[in-house]
Amino acid sequence: MLRALLLIGCCAALAPVKLPDGFKAPTPKPLQIGDSEIPDLLSGAAALAVRLATGTFVLGWRPCFAEVGGVKLFGSEPGAGEYALSFGPVRFRDDSSVLPAARPSKPIVVYEYESSPFCRKVREMCCLLDLEVEYRPVPGARGGAFAKELFAGGKTMVPYMVDENADVAMYESDDICQYLRETYGPAQDAYDPKALWPLTFGPFQLITSTLAAIVRGLPGGQRRPDARSDNEERKPL
CATH class of the missing domain: 3.40.30.10 (Glutaredoxin)
Known part of the structure; x- marks a missing residue:
């Protein structure tokens, strides 16, 4: 309880976060990779490869359903309340043989x-x-x-x-x-x-x-130069 009160008091004393003057919301666009993000994408892919993609899939991962253009390739149609990832004409579902x-x-x-x-x-x-x-x-x-x-x-x-x-x-x-x-x-x-x-x-x-x-450039190891001066005192979202 004391810790919670201290955190509330600390956050209450900070200036409220607000949009910068003259801020304009960007125009909504489909998800895409900008030129400035390519180095970050490549470094992320390299880090994933170095770790042999550990953690990308859950323990016992397996594909259990696939469909292309309405033609079922394998597996059973997902039941009520079960998800199936859809992208274009492809539907796909996976699960784990040992989880949950x-x-x-x-x-x-x-x-x-x-x-x-x-x-x-x-x-x-x-x-x-x-x-x-x-x-x-x-x-x-x-x-x-x-x-x-x-x-x-x-x-x-x-x-x-x-x-x-x-x-x-x-x-x-x-x-x-x-x-x-x-x-x-x-x-x-x-x-x-x-x-x-x-x-x-x-x-x-x-x-x-x-x-x-x-x-990846040692993320989280040092403070970004463009961070707010009170950034470390605020609770992350």
């Missing part, structure tokens, strides 16, 4: 910053398990609106996970990944543990995650 397992009723909270290879390991595990997570950024593991909450855990390090569903909080990426896998993952005999080797083989995970962060 137990689902947390409240989102898992993870304090982290993007460039850390250990934080990346936790993010990828959350993606593999298809968990709902609230990420609370702590730039450089020291700053930002959530730094005081992180320090309340007793250490100044990330990642730091809080699971309010089980009243559990812990540091250390390996411990967090093991906890999430055992608590919210499928039974160990339902999948081949070797499928997790990009996360569990320490040297490979550390080296490739570090390279991925370097390729």
